[in-house]
Amino acid sequence: MTLTDLRDGFRDDGQRGCVQAVVHSRLADDREPQECRYLMRFWWQLSMGYQEVSLEELRLNVGRQKLDALMELISAIRSSHDEIDAWLDAAEKRFPVIQDRGFSRDNDG
Secondary structure, eight states, X not given: OOOTTGGGGSSXXXXXXXXXXXXXXXIOOTTSXXXXXXXXXXXXXXXXXXXXXXXXXXXXXXXXXXXXXXXXHHHHHTTOHHHHHHHHHHHHHHSOOOOOHHHXXXXXX
C-alpha cells in the first residue's frame, strides 16, 4: 500500500498543518533518532505526492504505540475530514508534547 495519496485527504492546508504539528511535536522524539527520522519522513509524506516513506519502513522503524497512531491517522485520512479531527483530539490527549533536547541544548548558551 502506497502512502502517496495522503496529501489529498485533508479538508485544507490548515487541517494538514495541525496533523503535521502533532506528528512533529508529539510523536517525533529526538531521543529515538531512528524512529524520529522515519516519523519526520512521514511528516513530509503528508504534503508530498511522491514516496517519501513506505508503510513497511514505518513498521520496521516506529514503535508499536506510535505506529498504531499512524495507522489510525492513515485510516482517518482515507475516511473523512471529521475522522481526522477526531484523530487530532485523541492524539493530543494520548501523547504529551516532546521537549526537543537538541534545540534546548543549542539555545541554552
